[in-house]
Amino acid sequence: MSGISSYRTMFSLEGRKAIVTGGSRGIGKALAEGLAAHGADVAIVVQSTVDRAEALAKDIRAAGRDAMVVKADVSSEADTERMAEEVVARWGRIDILVNNAGIVLPAHADDCSLDTWRRTMAVNLDGVFLASRAVGRHMIRQKSGNIINIGSMSGRIVNWPFRHAAYNVSKAGVHMFTKALATEWAEHNIRVNALAPGYVRTELTEEVLKEHPDVVNNMWAKGAVQNRIGSVEELVGAAVWLASDAASFTTGEIVTIDGGLTLR
Numbered sequence: 001m002s003g004i005s006s007y008r009t010m011f012s013l014e015g016r017k018a019i020v021t022g023g024s025r026g027i028g029k030a031l032a033e034g035l036a037a038h039g040a041d042v043a044i045v046v047q048s049t050v051d052r053a054e055a056l057a058k059d060i061r062a063a064g065r066d067a068m069v070v071k072a073d074v075s076s077e078a079d080t081e082r083m084a085e086e087v088v089a090r091w092g093r094i095d096i097l098v099n100n101a102g103i104v105l106p107a108h109a110d111d112c113s114l115d116t117w118r119r120t121m122a123v124n125l126d127g128v129f130l131a132s133r134a135v136g137r138h139m140i141r142q143k144s145g146n147i148i149n150i151g152s153m154s155g156r157i158v159n160w161p162f163r164h165a166a167y168n169v170s171k172a173g174v175h176m177f178t179k180a181l182a183t184e185w186a187e188h189n190i191r192v193n194a195l196a197p198g199y200v201r202t203e204l205t206e207e208v209l210k211e212h213p214d215v216v217n218n219m220w221a222k223g224a225v226q227n228r229i230g231s232v233e234e235l236v237g238a239a240v241w242l243a244s245d246a247a248s249f250t251t252g253e254i255v256t257i258d259g260g261l262t263l264r
Helices: 026-037 050-062 077-091 114-142 165-188 203-211 213-223 232-243
Strands: 017-021 041-046 067-071 096-099 145-150 190-197 254-257
Touching: 017 026, 017 077, 017 114, 026 041, 026 050, 026 096, 026 232, 041 050, 041 077, 050 067, 067 077, 077 114, 096 114, 096 232, 114 145, 114 165, 114 190, 145 165, 145 232, 165 190, 165 254, 190 232, 203 213, 232 254
Parallel strands: 017 041, 017 096, 041 067, 096 145, 145 190, 190 254
Antiparallel strands: none
């Protein structure tokens, strides 16, 4: 039944169990905090930054939600299987998976080593597949679930002047995998969508700003119609929407959040 009172809770994630890979900093940290703020318990998955993840988990618990840290490499089949089992062992189910873990290894195509190419694909694309498969098997059994992949506007355009063809290709693959998985798993009541962020301020972009302020200020910022780069907090609303019942009729979508950079 629709009505004013029902709309007040349509973005609620109360009691839902979420996993955020690469969740200790940057975009992942903001999304973990956003999901927790709307009622979800959150498993923070990291490969190496365990101390940061534990600090975030402590903050989430202090705010009244449960949180756990799982040390895992998303490019490892064994690790992703164990990740899913550990979360299910603690909470009995998994309702939300945010595939955020990713890397950027800049390299000109003519100088890009095969190891660099394969490592980029292993984390950015294989990692999304492996984590989705491991968690998806539990979602299929429970006949419900929600997967949010973090793609990139780089899956739609070729960033310039920095050169990282492997990264662009990996994110384009994430976008297509999102659509394929949404199609396959709709029959199991699992929705699959992606966010495609533009340039946002993270530790990585702060490093670029120090070394190449002209690129950040004159190309990245001015390339967007809003004439600026974004913040990680500006991605949270879309993630909460996609994770909630407010997006119950939305699947297979790539939601671009880039300040209008890809408009021109």
